[in-house]
Amino acid sequence: MGRFQTDVEVSLKGRANVVTDADLASERLILDYVSEEYPDFGILSEESEPVAGTSPYTWVVDPIDGTRNFAEGIPHFCIVVAISDGDQVVCGVTYDPVRDEMFAAQRGRGATLNGEPMQVSDREDIDEAVLGFDLGYDFGQAKHLLELAADVWPRVQGYRLMGAGALGLAYAACGRIDLYFHHSLSAWDIASGVLLAREAGGAVLDRATLEDATLFSPGLIVSNPSLVKQFLALTEGSTWRSM
Incomplete structure (x- = not known):
């Protein structure tokens, strides 16, 4: 959030697909932390090459999802950190730092928003x-x-x-x-x-x-x-x- 609505360095990865130096800094902070805590896990992160682990588990990370919004000063973006076992996600969080909202789930244990249970829409039509x-x-x-x-x-x-x-x-x-x-x-x-x-x-x-x-x-x-x-x-x- 300290970098939001400041001058960030923006690069193109493809037509209309941008990355900022804030993405890279966020990714480095996350990967340094999880690698230290769980060095045997693999890593699949947007701005880095995949890392194979010796564990069946893999960290899956998006350091800023909604980078275009972030770069343009639009307050709608988030951070994703999850753990997969093969092609199945076993736990994960989506964090919105603007609204301080943490969406979290663990397989078989439900999903929460800031600690309170949440559910999909009950509209039927x-x-x-x-x-x-x-x-x-x-x-x-x-x-x-x-x-x-x-x-x-x-x-x-x-x-x-x-x-x-x-x-x-x-x-x-x-x-x-x-x-x-x-x-x-x-x-x-x-x-x-x-x-x-x-x-x-x-x-x-x-x-x-x-x-x-x-x-x-x-x-x-x-x-x-x-x-x-x-x-x-x-x-x-x-x-x-x-x-």
Whole structure:
């Protein structure tokens, strides 16, 4: 937070995909700490090369999710730290430092927001739902996502595009938005969010297979089972679903 709304060094990793020196500093702080505490764990972190461990567990880290927001002074970004066992997340946190909100989950033990139990939306009719999505950096798929959103728009209350996929998943997990979907996310974007939503009673599907999502599912559909079923019916046959 000491770096937020100050002059940060911004570099491009790809078209519209930025990294700042604050991302790198945050990552170094996190990785130094977890490596000292658990030196045998592997590491999968956005701004570093993967590190193989001797343990079955891997730290999965996004030092700042929503970096574009952070760089532009928009107060909507977070930090993700999770632990996976193979392709399954066993515990994870998404921390929003602006609002001092800690979304946390452990497999089989539920999900919490600042220590209080949370659950996905209990809305049962998609006509009453607010949906969230983000566009990512796959511009071909983003075009088809916008076409899908236009087709679905008359049946929902509204959309929210907030520019931080990990917070989008956390907001779906705690019921602030009713359903979240995306087509192009990395493991560090979704690591905690998959578990948060599942432990909060949600269905978390891989967009391509419609099976339960794993750490390496690039596209997700997340909500309560009823809204997921209705969303799938509404979007059946869409180009975005078939890509």
